[in-house]
Amino acid sequence: MLPVSLKVQRRIPGEKPYWAAYAVEVEENGRVLDALHQVKWHQDGTLSFRRSCAHGVCGSDAMMINGVNRLACAVLCRDLEQPITVEPLRGLNVEKDLIVDMEPFFEAYKAVKPWLVNDDPPPTRERLQTPEQRRRYDDTTKCILCAACTTSCPIFWGDDRYVGPAAIVNAHRFIYDSRDQGGEERLEILSSEDGAFRCRTTFNCSDACPRGIKVTEAIQEVKRSILRKKI
Amino acid sequence: MSVAGAYDRHLRPDTRPSGFQVWSWFFMRISGLALVFLVLGHMLIMHVLDGGVDRIDYNFVSRRWAGFFWRAYDWLLLALAMLHGAIGARNAIADHIRKPLWRGAAKTLLYSVVFFLLGVGTLVIVTFDASRMPG
Structure with missing residues (x-):
C-alpha cells in the first residue's frame, strides 16, 4: 500500500475556504480519485466531489491537482509530489468543496x-x-x-x-x-x-x-x- | 447557492458577429512584423550610426524631413506603433476590467489619448517647414 498525504481545499457556501489535511493509503497504482474515495468513505463523508465513470471518459472529476488541471481518475498518486493538493477548477463558482457550477x-x-x-x-x-x-x-x-x-x-x-x-x-x-x-x-x-x-x-x-x-x-x-x- | 467570490455574477458571452476582432487580430500580426524592421532601422540610424544621438539637433531633423521618404517612414513608425500599442492595451483592458461601465470608460480614455498623440504627431510631421522656424 502507498501512504498518501492529501491537502484538500474545502468550501462551504457562505463560509471562508480552508485547507483540510488527510492521511490515507491507496494501492501502489492508486489514483487521486481513490485517495478522495478513501477520505469520503472512511474519514469524512462531508467531502464533496463529482465523479461518474471513474475511468477518464466522462470528464466529471476534473480538478486542480498540485496546481494543474487534471482528471482525478487519470493521475496516479505515485507520480505526484506529496502532499497532494486538490482544489476546485478556477474561474467557476464553487458549489461545495470540489464541485463547481458548470x-x-x-x-x-x-x-x-x-x-x-x-x-x-x-x-x-x-x-x-x-x-x-x-x-x-x-x-x-x-x-x-x-x-x-x-x-x-x-x-x-x-x-x-x-x-x-x-x-x-x-x-x-x-x-x-x-x-x-x-x-x-x-x-x-x-x-x-x-x-x-x-x-x-x-x-x-x-x-x-x-x-x-x-x-x-x-x-x-x-x-x-x-x-x-x-x- | 454558491460560495461568494469574484465570479458571482456571470455575464453571458456576446456572440454578435464582429469584423473588428478579426481585422484587429490581423493588423497586430502585420504591424508587428513591419514594426520589427521599422524600429530596427530607426534605432540604427538614430542611436548607432555616425555618433548616435549626439548628432541629433534641429538641423539634423530639418535635413531628414526635407524629403518625403523620411517623413513617410517616421509617420508609418508613429502610426503603427500607436495603433499596435492601442490594440494591445485594448486587449489588456478587455481581459482585466470586468465591469462594462469601467471597461467602456477605460477604452474611451485609451482611444482619446492615442488619437490625440497620433493627431499631434501627424500634424508635426506633415506641417514641419524648416524655413518657417525662427532662428
Missing part, C-alpha cells in the same frame, strides 16, 4: 451550436465521408467536456464571458466536418467580442487537456478560417 461553461458550449447542421433531406443511409474528410477534425472529436482547458485559461479566469477553449474546440469539430452546413454561422459567432480572438495563445489549454487535444492549434485554425472568410 452552467457558464455549458452556456458557452451551447452558444457555438455543437450539433450537426444539415438542411438537406435525411438520406436513406448514413452520410458518407472519406477517411481524409474524417481525419480533418479527428483531434477535436476527443473532447469530453471536462472543462480542464477552459478553467486553465487566464482569460476565462478574468472574464467568464469569453466562450473559452472547450467551446471553440467543439465548434471546430463541426466547422471542418464535410457533412455539416453550419460552419459559416459558427465562424460568425466566434468572430464576436467574446469569441476566438479573446485567445492570447498561452497554451495552458493544450497542457491541461487530459485527452491530449491540440487545443491552441484548433483555436488558431478557427481564427485563420474567420480571417479567410472575411477576405
Whole structure:
C-alpha cells in the first residue's frame, strides 16, 4: 500500500475556504480519485466531489491537482509530489468543496451550436465521408467536456464571458466536418467580442487537456478560417 | 447557492458577429512584423550610426524631413506603433476590467489619448517647414 498525504481545499457556501489535511493509503497504482474515495468513505463523508465513470471518459472529476488541471481518475498518486493538493477548477463558482457550477461553461458550449447542421433531406443511409474528410477534425472529436482547458485559461479566469477553449474546440469539430452546413454561422459567432480572438495563445489549454487535444492549434485554425472568410 | 467570490455574477458571452476582432487580430500580426524592421532601422540610424544621438539637433531633423521618404517612414513608425500599442492595451483592458461601465470608460480614455498623440504627431510631421522656424 502507498501512504498518501492529501491537502484538500474545502468550501462551504457562505463560509471562508480552508485547507483540510488527510492521511490515507491507496494501492501502489492508486489514483487521486481513490485517495478522495478513501477520505469520503472512511474519514469524512462531508467531502464533496463529482465523479461518474471513474475511468477518464466522462470528464466529471476534473480538478486542480498540485496546481494543474487534471482528471482525478487519470493521475496516479505515485507520480505526484506529496502532499497532494486538490482544489476546485478556477474561474467557476464553487458549489461545495470540489464541485463547481458548470452552467457558464455549458452556456458557452451551447452558444457555438455543437450539433450537426444539415438542411438537406435525411438520406436513406448514413452520410458518407472519406477517411481524409474524417481525419480533418479527428483531434477535436476527443473532447469530453471536462472543462480542464477552459478553467486553465487566464482569460476565462478574468472574464467568464469569453466562450473559452472547450467551446471553440467543439465548434471546430463541426466547422471542418464535410457533412455539416453550419460552419459559416459558427465562424460568425466566434468572430464576436467574446469569441476566438479573446485567445492570447498561452497554451495552458493544450497542457491541461487530459485527452491530449491540440487545443491552441484548433483555436488558431478557427481564427485563420474567420480571417479567410472575411477576405 | 454558491460560495461568494469574484465570479458571482456571470455575464453571458456576446456572440454578435464582429469584423473588428478579426481585422484587429490581423493588423497586430502585420504591424508587428513591419514594426520589427521599422524600429530596427530607426534605432540604427538614430542611436548607432555616425555618433548616435549626439548628432541629433534641429538641423539634423530639418535635413531628414526635407524629403518625403523620411517623413513617410517616421509617420508609418508613429502610426503603427500607436495603433499596435492601442490594440494591445485594448486587449489588456478587455481581459482585466470586468465591469462594462469601467471597461467602456477605460477604452474611451485609451482611444482619446492615442488619437490625440497620433493627431499631434501627424500634424508635426506633415506641417514641419524648416524655413518657417525662427532662428
